[in-house]
Amino acid sequence: MTPADKPEFGQLLAETLAAYGKPLPEAAMVKAWLSNLAPFPMPVVRAAMQAYRDQNGEFAPVPAGIAMRCKLLDGRPGAEEAWAIALRSRNEADTVVWTVECAEAFALASPILALGDEVGARMAFKEAYTRKVAEARAECRPASWAASIGWDAGARDAALSRAAVAGLLPAPARALLAGPPAAPLDDNARAQLAAIKQLLADGDAARQARLDAAYDERMATEAAERANREQRVAEYAKQHGVSMPNASPASPQTRHATNATRPLPAHQPIKNNRL
Numbered sequence: 097m098t099p100a101d102k103p104e105f106g107q108l109l110a111e112t113l114a115a116y117g118k119p120l121p122e123a124a125m126v127k128a129w130l131s132n133l134a135p136f137p138m139p140v141v142r143a144a145m146q147a148y149r150d151q152n153g154e155f156a157p158v159p160a161g162i163a164m165r166c167k168l169l170d171g172r173p174g175a176e177e178a179w180a181i182a183l184r185s186r187n188e189a190d191t192v193v194w195t196v197e198c199a200e201a202f203a204l205a206s207p208i209l210a211l212g213d214e215v216g217a218r219m220a221f222k223e224a225y226t227r228k229v230a231e232a233r234a235e236c237r238p239a240s241w242a243a244s245i246g247w248d249a250g251a252r253d254a255a256l257s258r259a260a261v262a263g264l265l266p267a268p269a270r271a272l273l274a275g276p277p278a279a280p281l282d283d284n285a286r287a288q289l290a291a292i293k294q295l296l297a298d299g300d301a302a303r304q305a306r307l308d309a310a311y312d313e314r315m316a317t318e319a320a321e322r323a324n325r326e327q328r329v330a331e332y333a334k335q336h337g338v339s340m341p342n343a344s345p346a347s348p349q350t351r352h353a354t355n356a357t358r359p360l361p362a363h364q365p366i367k368n369n370r371l
Contacts, residue, residue, distance in 0.1 A: 101138040102130065112145050116156035132159035135236035136166040143169055167233040172197065175222040182221065189248040191255040196240045197232060201225035 097105060109129060110120045120126070133141050144165035148157045172195055173181065182202035185192045186209075194202075201224035209217035232239075246252055333339070 097134055097138050097141065104138060105141065108142060108145055112149060113156055115149060118156045129159045132163045133166065140166050140169050171239045172229055175225050178225050179218055179221055185244055189246045189251060191246040191252040192244045193241055193255055196242065197225055197228040200228060
């Protein structure tokens with residue numbers, strides 16, 4: 097709170113204590129209230145007072161209790177939400193707006209995530225994030241939000257706009273991070289862009305042609321190996337006087353035809369071996 101907030105806070109404190117049938121405390125107690133709540137902005141103090149009145153209808157609040165509620169209302173996301181925000185920073189196209197504690201904790205967990213252990217990285221992140229948030233709240237440091245800018249301009253503007261609407265980034269900071277508006281393309285720029293798109297299309301066509309040629313070559317190699325194999329089998333059968341069927345033994349049609357023309361064994365009566 098600032099010195100200009102003292103009259104508003106005095107009125108808020110008087111109304112809150114009156115709801116519990118308590119008078120406005122002496123000057124020394126008011127000074128203790130101001131000392132405990134000085135690190136927090138007035139809207140947070142007001143919200144903490146209202147939350148206490150909504151949840152505790154029997155006992156009047158004390159400075160330490162309201163200060164603890166103000167710390168919990170600092171706007172920092174929980175560990176699970178912070179992990180979800182941090183994961184988006186892996187995509188270099190995305191713009192991520194996160195707290196300092198979130199960025200620092202993810203920097204500690206990133207090496208584990210790079211090894212493919214997402215569960216271990218998440219556990220390390222949550223532990224580090226919880227510790228850093230507790231340290232910041234113990235020192236009464238307000239939440240500090242920053243933007244990690246991605247290369248996708250459209251996603252960048254949308255992320256910064258959402259952060260500005262949510263009050264995470266002030267409007268001047270959003271304008272500075274967003275950068276100057278893109279200049280309209282002239283005829284020369286359009287021609288260059290069309291040439292780049294054509295180069296990309298030609299590259300895709302050439303790549304597909306190479307893939308098709310490699311596939312055809314592999315099929316031809318397999319066919320040659322199969323013919324060579326069949327020739328060796330035929331030569332072996334001829335040398336050893338082994339008769340071979342017209343079709344390949346591996347052919348399902350040959351197997352079915354062979355089974356269809358093979359005579360069935362004669363019926364053998366079942367002997368009774370019982371004594």
